[in-house]
Amino acid sequence: MLKYITKRILMLVPVLLGVTFIVFSLMYVTPSDPAQMMLGANASPAAYTQMRADMGLNQPFFMQYLHFLFGFKSAVFGYKGLLFGDLGRSYVTNRNVFELILSSFPNTVYLALGALLLSIVVGVPIGILSATKPYSVVDMVFTVFALLGASMPVFWIAMVLIYTFANQFRIFPAMANPRDIWSLVLPIITLAMYSMAIIMRMTRSSMLEVMRQDYIRTARVKGMPEAVVIRKHALPNALIPILTVAGLQFGALLGGAVLTEKIFSYPGLGSIMVDAIYQKDTPQILGSVCFVAIVFTLVNLLVDILYGIIDPRVKVSMQKARKPLLEDTKHAFARIFGK
Amino acid sequence: MRSHESSESKTTRALRRFGRNARQFWRRFSRNKLAVASLGLVLAFALVAVLADVLYSYDFVTSNSPENAFLKPGAMGSVTFHNLTFDHRFLLGSDNYGRDILGRAIHGARLSMVIGFVSVAIGLAVGGILGLLAGYKGGWFDTIIMRIADVLLAVPTILLSIAIVAALGNSFFNLLVAISASLIPGYIRIVQASIIQVKNQEYIEAARCIGASDLRIVFKHVLANISGPLIVQSTLNVGASILWASALSFLGLGVLPPTPEWGGMLSEAREFIQYAPYTLFVPGIAIVLIVLAYNLIGDGLRDALDPKLKQ
Numbered sequence: 001m002l003k004y005i006t007k008r009i010l011m012l013v014p015v016l017l018g019v020t021f022i023v024f025s026l027m028y029v030t031p032s033d034p035a036q037m038m039l040g041a042n043a044s045p046a047a048y049t050q051m052r053a054d055m056g057l058n059q060p061f062f063m064q065y066l067h068f069l070f071g072f073k074s075a076v077f078g079y080k081g082l083l084f085g086d087l088g089r090s091y092v093t094n095r096n097v098f099e100l101i102l103s104s105f106p107n108t109v110y111l112a113l114g115a116l117l118l119s120i121v122v123g124v125p126i127g128i129l130s131a132t133k134p135y136s137v138v139d140m141v142f143t144v145f146a147l148l149g150a151s152m153p154v155f156w157i158a159m160v161l162i163y164t165f166a167n168q169f170r171i172f173p174a175m176a177n178p179r180d181i182w183s184l185v186l187p188i189i190t191l192a193m194y195s196m197a198i199i200m201r202m203t204r205s206s207m208l209e210v211m212r213q214d215y216i217r218t219a220r221v222k223g224m225p226e227a228v229v230i231r232k233h234a235l236p237n238a239l240i241p242i243l244t245v246a247g248l249q250f251g252a253l254l255g256g257a258v259l260t261e262k263i264f265s266y267p268g269l270g271s272i273m274v275d276a277i278y279q280k281d282t283p284q285i286l287g288s289v290c291f292v293a294i295v296f297t298l299v300n301l302l303v304d305i306l307y308g309i310i311d312p313r314v315k316v317s318m319q320k321a322r323k324p325l326l327e328d329t330k331h332a333f334a335r336i337f338g339k
Numbered sequence: 340m341r342s343h344e345s346s347e348s349k350t351t352r353a354l355r356r357f358g359r360n361a362r363q364f365w366r367r368f369s370r371n372k373l374a375v376a377s378l379g380l381v382l383a384f385a386l387v388a389v390l391a392d393v394l395y396s397y398d399f400v401t402s403n404s405p406e407n408a409f410l411k412p413g414a415m416g417s418v419t420f421h422n423l424t425f426d427h428r429f430l431l432g433s434d435n436y437g438r439d440i441l442g443r444a445i446h447g448a449r450l451s452m453v454i455g456f457v458s459v460a461i462g463l464a465v466g467g468i469l470g471l472l473a474g475y476k477g478g479w480f481d482t483i484i485m486r487i488a489d490v491l492l493a494v495p496t497i498l499l500s501i502a503i504v505a506a507l508g509n510s511f512f513n514l515l516v517a518i519s520a521s522l523i524p525g526y527i528r529i530v531q532a533s534i535i536q537v538k539n540q541e542y543i544e545a546a547r548c549i550g551a552s553d554l555r556i557v558f559k560h561v562l563a564n565i566s567g568p569l570i571v572q573s574t575l576n577v578g579a580s581i582l583w584a585s586a587l588s589f590l591g592l593g594v595l596p597p598t599p600e601w602g603g604m605l606s607e608a609r610e611f612i613q614y615a616p617y618t619l620f621v622p623g624i625a626i627v628l629i630v631l632a633y634n635l636i637g638d639g640l641r642d643a644l645d646p647k648l649k650q
Contacts, residue, residue, distance in 0.1 A: 014486065015489050015490050015493050016493070018486065018489075018490030018493075019493050019494060022490060023494070026502050026503060026506035027506060029507070030505065030507075144373075147635065147638075148627070148631060151582075151627050151630035151631040151634055152623075152626075152627050152630075153582055153589075153602070153623070153627075153630075154586065155585075155586060155602075155605065156605060156619075156623040156626065159605065159608075159609060159612060159619055160619065160623065162612065163612045163613075163616055167612065251495070254495070255494075255496070255497060255498050256495070256497060258497060259497075273498075277501065277505040277592070278591070289502055292495065292498060293495075293498070296493065296494070
């Protein structure tokens with residue numbers, strides 16, 4: 001197990017380096033000119049050249065990438081580099097890039113955790129209900145509901161909720177802030193819609209899969225009440241893939257919070273990222289996108305490892321085969337929603 | 340035996356086989372009533388998209404007439420367009436610039452259909468070929484391609500497309516590039532994994548033994564066996580691309596106004612939902628319907644194409 005975990009963590013290094021390289025290259029080709037931005041339109045050519053040198057923009061591409069990773073020495077624009085958690089200051093707000101990220105990230109986590117909790121609390125029981133009566137009216141209704149949840153654009157859900165509950169009925173505020181729990185209700189519902197649908201569908205198919213097995217039939221034949229069969233025998237086994245999908249959803253929620261945060265003017269990482277993109281604030285964009293990608297990858301790794309801990313079968317397969325069982329779950333997941 | 344077969348030309352036989360397969364496929368697909376209804380809906384949207392210019396002229400739906408702003412659905416308005424003044428019924432109302440919402444939604448349908456199909460086509464072609472080469476050839480090529488796919492998958496999809504559009508700039512073409520690029524790693528993964536699964540099976544070995552070329556094996560045997568999941572995935576991806584495109588346009592990172600795009604329309608409607616809620620519902624419901632339809636068709640195709648469920 002430990003060997004497996006170490007191997008997985010070591011495998012992360014090239015992937016994360018690749019992410020930083022791709023994000024950096026994308027920002028490099030962006031047709032914006034930070035030096036011009038800093039100086040304003042009517043700067044002298046000499047000042048402009050000096051500014052480009054100060055900002056390290058006159059260096060070749062690969063040198064700039066190395067600076068980005070390992071730091072850059074300059075009186076005003078110097079920084080220690082991504083590897084040391086320092087990308088200098090934002091071009092627009094002049095605040096330290098990572099300080100801003102770290103101060104806003106918890107807000108995004110609250111939102112994502114709330115949404116995840118809501119989708120599990122609603123999705124799992126409904127999924128079980130659907131699985132106990134497959135193809136019944138109840139099942140059909142929830143199937144359509146789940147598909148609807150997966151088909152609605154996040155920003156549209158948010159706007160409809162704002163229109164209904166903030167403008168018409170004035171129950172919840174249209175703007176959210178992390179200190180007011182009441183104001184978080186609408187963004188959490190918005191964000192939860194998609195993952196709720198996924199978890200609902202996953203629970204249904206996972207339960208159906210388990211209910212078909214011999215040991216369930218044995219339990220029934222012994223005269224065990226159906227509720228006990230479901231609670232004691234089917235659910236524990238069905239929960240394993242569900243928890244995995246829920247974990248993967250958490251990573252997706254962190255990334256998906258961008259639109260929700262923007263609409264509810266919520267001070268999370270997503271809002272910061274979008275604003276940075278509007279303002280062409282390169283260090284802020286680089287920092288936030290790399291940060292989210294790293295967190296996303298780490299969460300997925302954590303889910304992989306936890307999966308091995310809760311399911312003893314995986315532990316064996318991890319030691320024997322190279323392909324963990326999680327891959328199967330991912331495929332099952334892809335079969336349901338194509339994600 | 341030979342003489343009997345040659346009484347029919349090769350093409351007629353192929354056509355007959357195709358017809359038989361198609362009928363069989365349709366029989367299985369049509370069992371799922373929701374999927375058939377969704378197919379009808381998608382075709383209706385496609386028809387409207389094709390006829391968009393006939394129904395409403397593009398210039399008309401993109402030109403402002405401030406005196407007609409926020410007309411309620413069904414209201415009449417007097418429009419001056421190309422130096423002509425005429426009465427026009429705004430069937431689904433007008434937006435803040437006095438533009439016909441139905442007309443804009445119809446032109447938006449055209450854009451969304453194109454984005455959905457083209458980005459999936461690009462993603463499937465590029466990702467499919469790379470995944471195919473990686474899976475079939477193996478070795479260092481496989482390693483490199485799969486590592487690149489891993490890297491791209493490590494960035495949440497929506498973020499990757501946002502970053503690409505932000506880097507390349509706002510345009511319809513860049514939006515297509517961004518969405519296709521986000522689809523590519525997924526396709527590489529599926530195709531590579533299925534090819535590895537298929538390529539060591541006995542019938543492939545048998546084909547190789549009778550001297551079939553790599554190209555023939557790939558097209559006749561390998562692709563034929565993985566086409567099912569690919570078709571299902573692509574159908575679902577068309578829906579997902581439409582969602583992403585609207586999300587990017589909503590953020591102002593895709594197609595720019597005044598181009599009628601559903602996400603862009605919603606972005607404009609956002610400030611006025613309080614007194615013109617209908618501006619919010621038309622494009623939103625259009626997106627939900629088309630994406631839902633693609634999801635349901637994908638569901639139906641999955642059942643229809645799964646050989647295990649043939650009986």
